[in-house]
Amino acid sequence: MSVDGSTELLPLRTWFGLRWRGYDRDEVDDYVAELEAELRLVIADRNASEARAEALASRLASIQEENAALQDGLHRICLTPIDPKGLPERLARMVALADEERREVLRDAQLKALMIVGEAEQRARRLDEEAAAEREEIREDFRLAMSARRAEAMRALAELRNAARDEADRIVAEAKVQTLRIE
Template sequence: MNTQSLPLPTSFALTLRGYDRDQVDEYLAETRDELRLLALDRDAALAEAETLARRLEAARTENDRLRVRLDRLVGTPADPAAVGDRVRRMLELARTEADAIVTTARRRADAILEQAAAVERRTAARLRAIDDFLAHAEHLLAEEPEPMAPGKHLAAA
């Protein structure tokens, strides 16, 4: 989330002796709520990144398995002279089909890899923006004035 899109007031209304306490309290409450939402968004982005990492690993494993299978099929071709025309034709069709399956699997694996990489990049950018906002908000909250005793207002002090 971009911190520039948040409605952060640049100043608070001045009262007789200081800032309007209700306005400051409301601002701090809104900031805390926004922090909670950002933390939830960050956690969801991390979970999504973990899911995509698992999918990516599964795609890589499947791709490796298919490569081993293809190498085994290509590495041990049947001798066409030892078989009849009908069997030779069946072998050619099987090879063609196997090549098509491997090509499709490679394309699917590449597409999954590209999608996972793009989502991971977007997730990393979102997490950096959230971290920047949280750091800024924590800084603002650290500057929060000490709470006054009940019943006392800045204007009455």
Template sequence: MTLPLPESFALTLRGYDRDQVDERIDELLTEIGLLTADRDAAVAEAETLARRLEEARSANAALRARADRLCRTPADPAAVGDRVRHLLELAHAEADGVVAAARQRGAAIVREAEDTAARKLEDARVHAAREIEHARHRVEYLAATERRTADRLRKIDAFLAEAAELLEADTRLHAAA
């Protein structure tokens, strides 16, 4: 801040008017004193505010720690006032209701899953029974086909044996002739 100075002092025979200069210096010293007092008061207030801010921060940290601690541990209804106790009882009742509803929903989901599993198991059994029956029919068909093929092969073997005998007999007759 710049100090207001008069543009000039009145000139006298030996320089400036001494009374005017002394008066201005007194004004300036008074103003400097007031400014110094204002500055000191502002510094003191700033220090006070800084202390209060630090105290508020400490109190805030303590309150946050307490809130965290209170949130982590369930509140004991016997350790609080009537209104808070009532609110806690309501909260516990609501929590019990939520837990009961969740258990009911869980039980319903389990029942639904068990019913679905039972239906799928029954469907699988029916499908397996059909596949087994189909496989039995296929086995019977293949066994019958194998028997027919074996019977035909025996007939073919017998026919070939008879043809071989006839051929051999014919060869002997031709050799004897």
């Protein structure tokens, strides 16, 4: 039971009879004695609940340990190979068949693993070849692009050279005209 401002723990009496010098002492003493008795009962209940909870927790821990031990035993038993000599003929045959099936499953798994590895290697080779071809294509594209840029740069340089020569020829011609005027 929760205790908060709206819920009372016990139905507490909140009034006492008035006497000449305050409250009736006997009434207050009786009330306090009743409260103490109620509190002792509540404390005893709480202590009993705590003891029961501890006992249950201890029992739970021992059951969990026992369960773990049983699981370990079961695991050990399942991993222990069965000796066919100790089994009746029918069970021995079933064990032999199960062992043969286990070997077949293992053999199939190994074959599948080899096939998968082979396929992965072929795929890796194919991807390597594709990557090499793509690298070569990129190199060729780069070489062509650089050749085109080089040709463009050479053309631009030739145009600049021609423009500079034309300008120089014009300046020389102007200088000659000027020198002729001056003379």
